[in-house]
Amino acid sequence: MKGRQFGRIKSDKELEALIRNKVIAERRKLKEKDLVTKSSIVEHYGLELDFCPLGVRDGMLVDNKKIVLNSLLRQEERLNFTFYHELTHYFINSDDELLSNIHECSGNIDETIEKLCNCGAAELLLPNEEILNAITEHGFTVTLLPSFCGEYSVSSIAAGIQMVRCALHNCYLVIANLVSIESDSIQMSFERQENVPQFQLSVTYSASSSNAKYRITRTTPIPQTHAIWKAYAEQTHVIEEKSYVPFRSGKKLPAKCDALYFRGQVIAILNVDNIIVLNPNQLRLL
Numbered sequence: 001m002k003g004r005q006f007g008r009i010k011s012d013k014e015l016e017a018l019i020r021n022k023v024i025a026e027r028r029k030l031k032e033k034d035l036v037t038k039s040s041i042v043e044h045y046g047l048e049l050d051f052c053p054l055g056v057r058d059g060m061l062v063d064n065k066k067i068v069l070n071s072l073l074r075q076e077e078r079l080n081f082t083f084y085h086e087l088t089h090y091f092i093n094s095d096d097e098l099l100s101n102i103h104e105c106s107g108n109i110d111e112t113i114e115k116l117c118n119c120g121a122a123e124l125l126l127p128n129e130e131i132l133n134a135i136t137e138h139g140f141t142v143t144l145l146p147s148f149c150g151e152y153s154v155s156s157i158a159a160g161i162q163m164v165r166c167a168l169h170n171c172y173l174v175i176a177n178l179v180s181i182e183s184d185s186i187q188m189s190f191e192r193q194e195n196v197p198q199f200q201l202s203v204t205y206s207a208s209s210s211n212a213k214y215r216i217t218r219t220t221p222i223p224q225t226h227a228i229w230k231a232y233a234e235q236t237h238v239i240e241e242k243s244y245v246p247f248r249s250g251k252k253l254p255a256k257c258d259a260l261y262f263r264g265q266v267i268a269i270l271n272v273d274n275i276i277v278l279n280p281n282q283l284r285l286l
């Protein structure tokens with residue numbers, strides 16, 4: 001049902017814009033007060049920060065009062081991303097109007113909130129304008145991401161999310177890591193070999209441009225014939241014109257694959273449509 005007491009239902013793109021404006025305003029306040037460390041930021045918002053082993057979860061926000069980060073996470077950049085993801089949960093939970101807008105939306109609310117928190121974290125770590133400027137100068141290629149990671153000390157997750165969010169064409173970001181396969185599923189995916197550990201590449205993070213129709217589920221396995229596997233196996237940059245977006249359902253959406261091995265994982269941008277070249281006039285509209 002549309003147009004109830006909170007007004008018109010917001011699209012995903014409009015919700016992302018609301019989050020982006022919110023975190024840009026908060027980032028400005030933090031910068032004015034010169035608050036850059038996690039402890040000073042949580043103190044500013046009256047939150048607590050804790051580190052605990054959390055299993056497969058990277059972090060969580062408890063009762064909108066405490067950010068807990070997984071003490072088993074070793075990568076500083078991933079910890080940073082998780083911290084800002086949980087902080088964005090706090091921003092959303094503390095803003096009734098924003099919460100109302102999110103709950104008015106159709107679709108899975110939890111998935112929408114997770115996606116918005118990833119967007120907020122990416123924007124807090126790496127301002128959108130910086131990415132737009134680089135894309136305008138160097139083109140829309142996955143090979144830009146390592147330089148963003150180096151320059152802004154952000155994870156490839158944050159840089160990748162920001163990059164696909166800048167896209168005017170339909171595209172998906174996939175970050176794939178090698179994970180061990182549970183013994184139950186070995187026979188389904190591979191020829192069984194006794195006493196040999198079995199691994200597969202799985203999606204650990206994904207994101208999509210604002211006009212993309214689908215979402216790629218975390219832990220979706222990457223088929224061994226996919227260009228992402230090739231980039232991993234050869235530890236290189238692979239461009240494959242006739243590739244596809246892999247979905248857990250087995251559906252394959254035709255796409256051009258631009259995959260790069262970087263820091264032990266693969267970052268891939270799957271371009272469903274032709275890349276639209278940005279120009280300064282379009283930049284002002286984003």
Ligand SMILES: [Zn+2]
Pocket residue numbers: 085089113114117
């Ligand atoms: Zn979350």
